[in-house]
Amino acid sequence: MGETKSSPLLEVRDLRASVGGVEILKGVNLQVWPGELHAIMGPNGSGKSTLANVLAGNPAFVVTAGEALFQGENFLIMRPEERARRGFFLSFQHPIEIPGVRLDNFLRSGMNAVRKSRGLGSVDVLQFNRMLREKAQAVEIDATLLARAVNEGFSGGEKKRMEILQMAVFEPMLAVLDEPDSGLDVDALRIVAEGINRLRRSESATIVITHYQRILNYVVPDKVRVFVGGRIVQSGGKELALEVEAHGYDRFEEAAKAPPASV
């Protein structure tokens, strides 16, 4: 395991995936190194969420070609829960409501499953709830929400902040945040961005999928990827985000039609 320093955390090679027989991911290539923060920007329907879900192991999507290595291991053959236990985290674009399942209980079950897989004992209820309340305070989530059903009746902003809270609970090695900023007011955006920054560590990495340059003023990316037509068509530094914001995706559409190039 001593190789982590010299190898990428995540390496995706020519990844293709489809849903309902339609190919959505058309050869994605991506490397993410420890300590990095990536931004992925792309038009609606280009497949950004599909990429996030395929990495998380959502069985609704079928991988047809390519590979993904996480910490050097074949990620695609692992069950979603196994990926989570190894330190992968997806913040959902549309977090689902689960009536009848209390948020605190759900997160404790998840936490204990992760701990068990690492040979650690279960956390005690009181101890866990204290930790959860502290972390909730940091993202300005009212403690009463923690005893409610998962996301049920939460506002859009509350759902997004709750995903960030979950990330804080799991302290992942690689977090993919699918539009953590959409639908947020200025204050909520600041809270979410601070939450993301606070969790950055030299050994872990973060991918932020977004439509807006706005969040990148708070969360400064090392790399910006432009995602069009099911793959990454351009990579650059943070100035690329400004360019996308100013000119849109038109100039990248041509590139999307060309055969995939290694990035």
Add this chain to the structure above:
Amino acid sequence: MARQTVTPEAQKERYLRAFDSLELNGATQDPSWVRALRKAAIARFKELGFPTTRRGNEEWKYTDVRPVAEAAFQILVPSAPARLGASEVERFTFGEAGWPRLVFVDGVYIGGLSSVPALSGGVRVLSLAKAMAMQDGLVEQHLGRYADYESNAFTALNTAFIHDGAFVHIPDGAILGEPIHLLFLYTAGDQEPVSHPRVLIVAGERSQATVVESHGGLSEGRYFANVVSEIVVGAGATLRYRKVQRQSDPAFHITTTQVALDRDGTFSSMNVDIGGGLVRNNLNLLMGGEGCSCTLDGVYLITGAQHVDNQVIIDHAKPYTTSRELYKGILGGRARSVFHGSIIVRKDARKVNAYQVDKNLLLSNEAEADTKPAFWIYCDDVKCGHGAACGQLDEKMLFYLRSRGIDEEEARKILIRAFVTEVIDSVKDEPLHAYIDELAMAKLQSM
């Protein structure tokens, strides 16, 4: 074990003979009005016979009661029940030892196992046999006046064999905190007994109480419990009624619960079915006074070859009456459920608000759930609706749980529990809630 059967006609004859022998022997001491009621009911049963699933018989279309009509039960009349120790009863109880509890074994009241403390406000809880023997005026006034033995053969049979059961009287204005538990236990053995427990609850004006009627199997054998409960909810009264059925898997359980509500009365029920092979619950409400309302909840958790049929009829006879129904089922194996919810709104019953929902979760491909809403609305100024859903666990929810490290099997369990939690949580009395919740979770564990 190959089971003996008889034809439904022969079965009818057996019941008629049993009735005659009872009349000759034990029943001569009973008040004349009880004997007259029984006679009228047996005559009606003789004409009706057992219902069949033949075409046009909507009420019994989905539930074939032939197994009940054909089973060669050995004991048809109430007889001295098996002796039980308190420890055998314990697992069917909840709450504190001093709470009011009547225990019945195969339909017969057992004083030694019961707890009948003096209750505040003049509340009375006693065996029906005793209440009848005491010539209680209220019993005479109400017994047999609500449950219809003219058209329902099982109600006719129960009425013909009224012998024992429970009588609960909550006087006007009385407010009882602790729930009253009517616990019916069944022994089966080789004898395959039939019993006809009868319950009468009279809740006076502005009274408030909780009554739990539970049916538990002491063995895994077969028997037939044919239960009729009549409940009178006075003006402004609140009655919370919980029925918990955890009989043996081969047991037959057929019940009619007949509720009459007066002005501004409130009735809430929770119907839990865990056990039983062939279960049919008739729950009939007469919304008989302006402003009365009911909330009817149900949970059935069934597997193997279990069959549970809930037939709920709400008759909105008066204006400004409200009803809400939420039934949820989880079915595994080859289990089958029927929810048949009828809502009647009479001609002048303005501003009625009625809503019913039945949702089912199928854990196997062979399980089947049928939901049949029926509305008879004779008034324009009403709000009525229904909802139904039937299916498997939500894949998106499953994935969400798994994405946080929870394995698939555990995620399924969490979602299955969550599905029924919504209904069970409507029971607020804590020891009772915990009792029902534990029962439900234990059953789910085995499914």
